[in-house]
Amino acid sequence: MKFNVERKTFQQQLSAVSKVINAKNALSILDNFLLKVEGDRLSITGSDQENVMTAYMTITESEGDGAIAVSAKRLLEITKEISSQPLTFYINDETKEIDIRFLNGHFNFMGVDATEYPARRNQEAEQKTMMLPASMVQKGIDSTLFAVSADTVRPIMTGIYWDIHENDVTFVSSDTHKLVRYINSESAPGFTGSFILPSKPANILKSIIGKEDGDVKIVFDSKGATFELGDYLLSCLFINGNYPNYNRVIPQENPFEMTIDRVSLLTALRRVSIFAAKSSNLVVLDIQPNEVILHAQDLDYGTSAEERVNCSYEGNTMTIGFNGQFMIEILNNLHDDSVVFKLSDPGRPGIYTPLQQQEGEDIVIIQMPMQVL
Structure with a gap:
């Protein structure tokens, strides 16, 4: 497998995906990015088991499709230290040896078999889909994230509650000292539903929305959701539990x-x-x-x-x-x-x-x- 990438774009996508990877992982395979080549498209995936983030980019001079897991720390360090120039990846599909060549030299190290990387969760048959403007999602997160609780004794308070109505989405957060209720009717979902989005994927969404325009496609079931925006796809699990009746708290x-x-x-x-x-x-x-x-x-x-x-x-x-x-x-x-x-x-x-x-x-x-x- 061989492909060329533009260093700056590649480093930006790696940086975006790295936000989902924990500093310490129970599974060593999660210390890696999963790189997958399909034609002229490269996908970069990171995971912490509960959240899975994928960024896509265009590659050139691609020869052969395939996938390999690569140390996230090493790849980030490499791309950070090289000036803006094309990088050529040569990957031996059998031995998993990786050779990255650039203008003045090359790096050689071993990758990991991609089949060890955990698969993305399959969503339930019963699911709901909504398209929301990126600005609406960003405002909802920006307005409420600061009031999310850090106290894990009450897990349901450690996320943003999305209360979805036919004509609006209400975003709610509280740490018991303060409570925010933000209603946005910029777009009408057309159905009712609710979920509690943990603070980590909320922060990741906040970081990638600033890089993309357009609508966010949100597909969710009773356990989790996928957020699709431009060149990014984020999957996450919800916080289980019933969020308190926030309207009763507001005098x-x-x-x-x-x-x-x-x-x-x-x-x-x-x-x-x-x-x-x-x-x-x-x-x-x-x-x-x-x-x-x-x-x-x-x-x-x-x-x-x-x-x-x-x-x-x-x-x-x-x-x-x-x-x-x-x-x-x-x-x-x-x-x-x-x-x-x-x-x-x-x-x-x-x-x-x-x-x-x-x-x-x-x-x-x-x-x-x-x-x-």
């Missing part, structure tokens, strides 16, 4: 509203949070009709900070505490110039929404308050 009666410049509040929070106690990151908001005063202190080190930010507030004056780092994350993921902060009392969650929702979008973020001593 319906928050009569007091504070409208504030997002960047002004964000920059003030960053400064004040430096002086918050590291154990709690507590920032206290003293909300008044024309301004909000931010307080933070660390009694262990005898430090404190206070800053005032102009706002428009309708309601009773209120003193309420929140985790400052969580507030910073939330404000970083709201992209309108102004934010509406809805409250009812110091013991109930606060609700963040952009002042102007984008067309076809509806995002709501809630944050649990902290006790103010």
